[in-house]
Amino acid sequence: MSEDQYLIEMKGIVKRFPGVLALDHVNFQLKAGEIHMLLGENGAGKSTLIKVLSGAHQLDEGEIFIEGKKVQFNSPQDPLDLGLRFIYQEVNLVPELDIARNMFLGIEPMKRGLIDTKKLYSETEKYLMKFHIDLKPRAIVGDLSVTQQKLVEIARALVTDAKVLVLDEPTDVLEDRSRQDLFESIQDLKNHNNVGFIYISHRYQEVHDLGDRVTILRDGKNAGVYNICDITLDEMIEKMIGQSVEKQYPHLNKPQDEEVLRLENIRQGKKLNGVTLSVKRGEIVSVTGLMGAGKTELARAVCGIDPVDSGKVFIEGKEIDFSSPIKSIEGGMAYLSEDRKGLGLILPHSIMDNYGLPNSPRLSTYGLVNKKQIDKEICEYMEALKVKAPSKHTKAGQLSGGNQQKAVIAKWLGTQSKVLLFDEPTRGIDIIGRSGVYSLMNELLDQGIGILMLTSDYTEALEMGHKVVVLYHGQIKKVFERGEATEEDILRAAIGTH
Amino acid sequence: MKLSNLTDTQKNMLKGMQSLIGLFFIYILFMLLSPTFRSFDTFKTILTQSTILGAMAAGTTIVIIAGGLDLSIGSIMALVAVVIGSMLTAGVPVVVAIFSGLIVGVLCGFINGAIIQYTGIPSFIGTLGMMKAYRGIAEIMASGKDMSAFPDSFGKIGSGYFIPISIMLACFLFVGFFLKKTKPGYNSFAIGGNTEVSRLAGIPIKKYNILFYSMGGIFAAIGALIQSSRLDFVQSTWGNGMELNAIAAVIIGGTSMSGGIGGVGRTVIGVLIINTLNAGLSHLGVGSSWQRISIGIVIILAVWFDTIQRKKEGKA
Ligand SMILES: Nc1ncnc2c1ncn2[C@@H]1O[C@H](COP(=O)(O)OP(=O)(O)OP(=O)(O)O)[C@@H](O)[C@H]1O
Numbered sequence: 001m002s003e004d005q006y007l008i009e010m011k012g013i014v015k016r017f018p019g020v021l022a023l024d025h026v027n028f029q030l031k032a033g034e035i036h037m038l039l040g041e042n043g044a045g046k047s048t049l050i051k052v053l054s055g056a057h058q059l060d061e062g063e064i065f066i067e068g069k070k071v072q073f074n075s076p077q078d079p080l081d082l083g084l085r086f087i088y089q090e091v092n093l094v095p096e097l098d099i100a101r102n103m104f105l106g107i108e109p110m111k112r113g114l115i116d117t118k119k120l121y122s123e124t125e126k127y128l129m130k131f132h133i134d135l136k137p138r139a140i141v142g143d144l145s146v147t148q149q150k151l152v153e154i155a156r157a158l159v160t161d162a163k164v165l166v167l168d169e170p171t172d173v174l175e176d177r178s179r180q181d182l183f184e185s186i187q188d189l190k191n192h193n194n195v196g197f198i199y200i201s202h203r204y205q206e207v208h209d210l211g212d213r214v215t216i217l218r219d220g221k222n223a224g225v226y227n228i229c230d231i232t233l234d235e236m237i238e239k240m241i242g243q244s245v246e247k248q249y250p251h252l253n254k255p256q257d258e259e260v261l262r263l264e265n266i267r268q269g270k271k272l273n274g275v276t277l278s279v280k281r282g283e284i285v286s287v288t289g290l291m292g293a294g295k296t297e298l299a300r301a302v303c304g305i306d307p308v309d310s311g312k313v314f315i316e317g318k319e320i321d322f323s324s325p326i327k328s329i330e331g332g333m334a335y336l337s338e339d340r341k342g343l344g345l346i347l348p349h350s351i352m353d354n355y356g357l358p359n360s361p362r363l364s365t366y367g368l369v370n371k372k373q374i375d376k377e378i379c380e381y382m383e384a385l386k387v388k389a390p391s392k393h394t395k396a397g398q399l400s401g402g403n404q405q406k407a408v409i410a411k412w413l414g415t416q417s418k419v420l421l422f423d424e425p426t427r428g429i430d431i432i433g434r435s436g437v438y439s440l441m442n443e444l445l446d447q448g449i450g451i452l453m454l455t456s457d458y459t460e461a462l463e464m465g466h467k468v469v470v471l472y473h474g475q476i477k478k479v480f481e482r483g484e485a486t487e488e489d490i491l492r493a494a495i496g497t498h
Numbered sequence: 499m500k501l502s503n504l505t506d507t508q509k510n511m512l513k514g515m516q517s518l519i520g521l522f523f524i525y526i527l528f529m530l531l532s533p534t535f536r537s538f539d540t541f542k543t544i545l546t547q548s549t550i551l552g553a554m555a556a557g558t559t560i561v562i563i564a565g566g567l568d569l570s571i572g573s574i575m576a577l578v579a580v581v582i583g584s585m586l587t588a589g590v591p592v593v594v595a596i597f598s599g600l601i602v603g604v605l606c607g608f609i610n611g612a613i614i615q616y617t618g619i620p621s622f623i624g625t626l627g628m629m630k631a632y633r634g635i636a637e638i639m640a641s642g643k644d645m646s647a648f649p650d651s652f653g654k655i656g657s658g659y660f661i662p663i664s665i666m667l668a669c670f671l672f673v674g675f676f677l678k679k680t681k682p683g684y685n686s687f688a689i690g691g692n693t694e695v696s697r698l699a700g701i702p703i704k705k706y707n708i709l710f711y712s713m714g715g716i717f718a719a720i721g722a723l724i725q726s727s728r729l730d731f732v733q734s735t736w737g738n739g740m741e742l743n744a745i746a747a748v749i750i751g752g753t754s755m756s757g758g759i760g761g762v763g764r765t766v767i768g769v770l771i772i773n774t775l776n777a778g779l780s781h782l783g784v785g786s787s788w789q790r791i792s793i794g795i796v797i798i799l800a801v802w803f804d805t806i807q808r809k810k811e812g813k814a
C-alpha cells in the first residue's frame with residue numbers, strides 16, 4: 001500500500017431522508033493505523049455516515065473506496081467481508097440469546113463445516129476476562145444492563161481480525177475503568193495490527209486525548225479536518241458548533257432543608273446491600289460507581305420495576321408503596337431510564353405523543369386532554385433543549401441518538417414529579433444540549449423538586465451534584481459534599497480503595 | 499430469588515423439564531384412571547400415532563424459531579399425497595414417486611419462503627394464501643381419480659411400528675442437529691430474536707429463511723408419505739388443520755411463538771402430550787370433541803406457565 005493511499009475514502013456522499021438532507025456531499029478519509037474522530041452536534045449526520053459505510057443505509061450519491069478500490073455495498077455483509085467492523089450507537093444484540101452467541105453472531109467458529117460450540121464458549125470466556133467483564137458466556141443478553149450490553153458489543157467487535165473498526169459513541173454509558181480498558185485495546189490494535197479507527201463521541205476530552213485526526217460535520221456538511229495535535233480542545237468544540245462555548249455547568253442553587261426523598265436500607269439479593277440515602281428539596285444527589293456497583297439496580301428497585309427483598313422509600317416524609325411502576329409514579333417519582341430505546345421512547349410515535357404519554361394525565365380535565373397545552377410545553381422544551389427535528393410531529397425513531405435522549409428528558413421534566421430519578425440523563429447529548437439539560441434541572445430545583453442522578457461521568461457527578469454518592473458492590477462506599485472531591489477521589493472510592 | 503442461584507444451563511434445562519413433567523403427569527394420570535391404558539401396546543400406539551404430526555412439527559419448529567409461521571403445511575401434505583397417489587396409480591416406480599413427492603414438498607416450501615421474503619408480507623398472510631392455493635391444486639389434481647391400492651413395497655413405509663417411528667426419530671434428530679450444528683440452523687435463533695441485528699451482523703436472512711420454509715415443505719411431504727402408505731389410499735382433504743396441530747405441538751413444548759427461543763426436544767414432548775391426551779381420553783371413552791377442548795386448554799396452560807416463569811425470571 002502506497003503512502004498516500006487511504007484505507008477508506010468516501011467522496012461526495014449524499015443521503016436524504018424524507019424531508020431531511022442528512023449528508024450533503026460529505027468527504028471522509030481514513031488512514032491505516034490512525035484513530036479518526038468524527039465530531040458534530042446531535043443530528044449532524046455522524047451515525048448516518050457510518051451507516052452508509054456499513055451498508056445499513058443505501059447512499060443516494062457519492063463513491064466509497066476501500067484501499068483504493070471502488071466498492072458498492074448492497075448489504076451489510078459486503079463491508080464485513082472486507083474487514084470492516086461496526087459498533088452502532090444503539091445496542092445491536094439479540095436479547096433472547098446468550099452472550100457467547102451474540103458475541104460470535106454471524107462469525108461463529110466452524111470445524112469441518114459445523115459450528116464449534118466448545119470453541120465458541122471458551123473464546124467468549126477469554127474475551128470477557130480480557131475486558132474485565134464479570135459475566136458468564138451463557139448469561140442471557142436481555143437480562144443485562146445497557147452498560148453490560150455495550151461492553152459485550154465492544155468485545156464482539158474486537159474478537160475478529162478487523163482492518164477497520166467503527167465505534168459510534170461506545171463510551172456513552174461507560175465509567176472510567178471500562179473506558180480505560182477500551183482505550184488500551186484500541187491503542188494495542190492500532191500499534192500492532194495497524195487497524196484504522198473511526199470513533200464518534202460526545203465526551204470531548206476523550207476525543208482530544210485519544211484521536212490522531214478529527215473530521216468535523218455540521219448540518220450534514222464537512223466543517224474541516226484537523227490533526228488533533230494542532231488544535232486545542234476548545235478550538236475543536238468551537239469548530240463543531242460554529243461559536244465559542246460559554247460555561248457548560250450552571251451555578252447550582254442552594255437546596256432547602258426539608259427532605260423530599262429518603263431510601264432506607266434497600267436490599268436486593270447480591271446487587272444491593274442496604275442502601276440508605278436522602279435527597280432534599282431542590283437538591284441534586286449524584287450517584288456513581290463502577291459497572292455492577294448497583295446504580296441502575298437501585299433506580300429500578302426504587303421505581304418498582306424490580307422487586308426488593310427489604311427496604312423503605314419515603315417521599316416528603318410519608319412511606320410509599322413502590323412495588324410497581326404505577327405505584328411509584330403515584331407516590332411522586334419519575335424514572336428516566338438509561339435504556340432509551342427499550343424503556344424510554346415509543347419509536348414509531350411522534351415526539352409530541354411521547355411527551356404526552358406521562359404528561360397527559362396532568363394536563364387533562366374531565367378526561368379530556370388539553371392538546372394545546374401539550375403542544376405549547378413540548379415546543380418550549382424542544383427549544384430549550386435544542387432538539388433538532390423537522391417538527392414536533394417527527395417520529396422518535398427518526399431522530400438522531402442524542403435528539404432521542406433529549407426527547408426522553410423533555411418527557412420526564414414535564415411530569416413535575418416531586419422526585420426525579422435520572423439514569424445517565426445526558427447520554428449522547430452534545431455540548432449545547434447538555435447546557436440546556438443542566439439549566440432546566442437547575443430551574444426544577446427552584447420549584448423544590450429533588451433529583452437523584454445516576455451517572456457514569458465523574459465530571460458530571462461532581463459539577464451537577466450537591467452531593468456525590470459512590471457505590472461499591474451494592475453499598476455506599478463514600479459520600480462527598482460539593483467541592484470536597486476530585487475525579488481521582490471518586491475513582492478511588494469506586495474501585496474500593498479509600 | 500431462588501431461581502437466580504441456578505446457573506443459566508440449569509435454568510435452560512429446567513425450562514425443558516417443565517413440559518416433560520407435564521407429560522409424565524398426564525401419562526400417570528391416565529394410567530391411574532384407565533386400566534386399558536396401562537400397557538406397553540398403548541405406549542407404542544401413541545408413538546405410532548405421533549409419527550405424522552411429529553415429522554411435520556419438526557419442520558414447523560425451525561420456522562417458528564426463526565420468527566416465522568407456516569400455515570400451509572397441511573395443504574402441502576395433501577398436495578404431496580395426491581402427487582404420490584396419482585403417480586403410483588399410473589404405475590410409476592415407487593422410488594420415483596416418493597422422490598417426486600419430496601421434491602414437490604421442497605418446491606412448495608421454497609415458494610412460500612420466496613413469496614414472504616421478496617414481497618415483505620407477513621408470514622401469516624403469505625402462508626395463509628398458499629394454504630388455500632395448494633389445497634386447490636390438490637383438489638384439481640385429485641378430482642375424478644381413485645387413488646388407492648398401492649404396491650406392497652410402498653405400504654411398508656407406514657405399516658407397523660418400527661419404520662414410521664424410526665422415520666419420526668430421524669426427523670427429530672436431523673432437526674436437532676441442524677439447529678445446533680449447522681450455520682443456518684444456529685443462526686435461526688438470532689433471526690427469530692431480532693432480524694435487523696442479524697442482518698447487520700451479515701447473516702443472509704433471506705436465503706436462510708427460504709431454506710427454513712423449504713425444509714418445512716420437506717417435512718410436510720414426509721408426513722404425507724407416512725399417511726398415504728399407512729392408509730393405502732389418498733384424499734385431497736388430508737392435512738386439514740394439521741398446520742395448527744403442528745404449531746400447537748411446538749408451542750406446548752415451550753418454543754416461543756415470537757421466535758428466538760426453543761428447540762426440537764421440546765417439540766417431541768409437545769407432540770407426545772397431544773397424542774397422549776387423545777389416546778388417554780379415548781381410552782376413557784371421551785369423544786373427540788372433548789379431546790379438542792382439552793387440547794385447547796393445554797395450549798393455553800402451557801403458554802401461561804411459560805409467561806409466568808419468564809416474568810419471574812425477568813425480576814429475579
Ligand atoms: N431513519 C431515519 N429517518 C429519517 N430521518 C433520519 C433517520 N435517521 C436519521 N435521520 C435524520 O438525519 C439527521 C442526521 O442524523 P444522525 O443520526 O446521523 O445524527 P448524529 O450526528 O449521529 O447525531 P447524534 O450525535 O445525536 O447521534 C438527523 O436530522 C436525523 O433526524
Ligand SMILES: [Mg+2]
Binds near residue numbers: 046400401
Ligand atoms: Mg448518532
